[in-house]
Amino acid sequence: MKQQVPFLDLSLIDQELKSALEQKFSEMLSKGIFSGGEEVDFLSNNLAKYLNTDNEVIPCSNGTDALEVALRALGISEGDEVIVPALSWISTAEAVSMVRAIPVFIDTDTSGLMDLGLLDKVINPMTKAVIGVHLYGKMLDMEKLVAWGKLNAVKVIEDNAQGFGAHQGGKSAGCWGDVGCFSFYPTKNLGALGEAGALITHDEQLAKKIRMLINHGQSFRDRHEMLGRNSRIDSIQAGFLNVKLAYFKKWQEKRKILADIYLQNLTGVGDLILPETILGSEHNAHLFVVQSNFRDELKQYLEDMGIGTAIHYPTIIPKMKPYLIQKEFHVSEIWSKRALSLPLNPFLKKNEVWYIIEEIKKFYSKTS
Numbered sequence: 001m002k003q004q005v006p007f008l009d010l011s012l013i014d015q016e017l018k019s020a021l022e023q024k025f026s027e028m029l030s031k032g033i034f035s036g037g038e039e040v041d042f043l044s045n046n047l048a049k050y051l052n053t054d055n056e057v058i059p060c061s062n063g064t065d066a067l068e069v070a071l072r073a074l075g076i077s078e079g080d081e082v083i084v085p086a087l088s089w090i091s092t093a094e095a096v097s098m099v100r101a102i103p104v105f106i107d108t109d110t111s112g113l114m115d116l117g118l119l120d121k122v123i124n125p126m127t128k129a130v131i132g133v134h135l136y137g138k139m140l141d142m143e144k145l146v147a148w149g150k151l152n153a154v155k156v157i158e159d160n161a162q163g164f165g166a167h168q169g170g171k172s173a174g175c176w177g178d179v180g181c182f183s184f185y186p187t188k189n190l191g192a193l194g195e196a197g198a199l200i201t202h203d204e205q206l207a208k209k210i211r212m213l214i215n216h217g218q219s220f221r222d223r224h225e226m227l228g229r230n231s232r233i234d235s236i237q238a239g240f241l242n243v244k245l246a247y248f249k250k251w252q253e254k255r256k257i258l259a260d261i262y263l264q265n266l267t268g269v270g271d272l273i274l275p276e277t278i279l280g281s282e283h284n285a286h287l288f289v290v291q292s293n294f295r296d297e298l299k300q301y302l303e304d305m306g307i308g309t310a311i312h313y314p315t316i317i318p319k320m321k322p323y324l325i326q327k328e329f330h331v332s333e334i335w336s337k338r339a340l341s342l343p344l345n346p347f348l349k350k351n352e353v354w355y356i357i358e359e360i361k362k363f364y365s366k367t368s
């Protein structure tokens with residue numbers, strides 16, 4: 001029987017969490033503090049605790065601002081070059097362009113992540129930073145990237161918008177680079193009820209600069225040391241994130257259980273290539289991305305069967321209108337034509353995953 005399985009429906013949070021969020025909203029309404037305040041401080045501490053880091057965590061308005069502020073704090077400006085992957089969400093490159101620096105795109109490897117082997121091919125005296133992206137929730141080899149950055153005096157920024165909760169050798173994603181940038185956009189594994197983000201750095205001076213940059217360059221109220229902006233987090237979002245963080249571990253376990261069912265039952269089906277490393281600690285199971293030569297047909301078939309899917313991403317950044325770079329990025333292009341994200345979220349039921357699996361099998365039995 002045909003079922004309806006949305007790719008992600010954020011209204012499906014359980015009653016217990018709904019009540020906890022409503023209570024937090026009500027408490028904050030009574031206190032009347034809607035900018036700054038204790039919830040923002042709690043969030044900073046709670047995130048540091050969860051990530052098991054001594055680095056300073058600075059909540060901010062969203063992940064895109066976090067990237068731009070990180071670049072500004074590192075002194076990246078007009079004419080500087082910043083290496084970014086061709087395959088990512090546009091923010092990774094957009095932030096570079098917004099500080100008037102030049103994004104230098106490099107291709108991805110066969111796992112969909114930035115190909116670190118290509119760094120030496122594009123570095124030159126203008127290269128000031130590299131933004132590594134933990135795409136789909138899968139971590140880049142950070143030991144390698146950080147070592148390369150040190151060797152070449154190039155700053156390393158982590159775009160950890162998708163990787164919250166992943167870790168490598170016991171060290172959390174976002175805590176490796178000179179600055180780590182987080183997004184708590186509602187669809188992320190830890191999502192606010194609106195826009196939110198954070199920055200992390202181990203460098204106290206940099207942390208001080210970041211705190212000023214996101215607050216109009218102020219060191220204290222009305223003391224403006226530099227030009228900044230308003231990239232503060234909404235207190236209410238900080239409050240909601242503090243509530244949701246308590247559920248995060250449980251949700252991660254659910255994601256991994258569902259990912260395991262997909263893996264066990266889709267292996268060898270049709271021409272599918274599966275995200276084999278998704279159960280490991282270096283992956284936070286943010287997205288379950290499969291690859292197929294029949295991606296568009298499979299997507300359409302699943303949609304006809306009531307199953308929502310998504311494509312991350314149908315166009316690589318250098319081929320988008322603001323960039324239109326002539327160079328070829330073969331592997332990224334292949335990903336953009338073959339990748340399909342299946343539903344994977346803590347609100348998904350096991351029977352829905354079984355339904356998706358059965359329908360994928362039916363699709364391939366019809367196409368072969």
Ligand SMILES: Cc1ncc(COP(=O)(O)O)c(C=O)c1O
Nearest residue numbers: 062063064089091161183184185
């Ligand atoms: C890889 C990547 N970078 C940056 C961002 C930007 O985050 P935000 O939407 O919070 O600005 C996102 C989120 O959409 C993302 O997926």
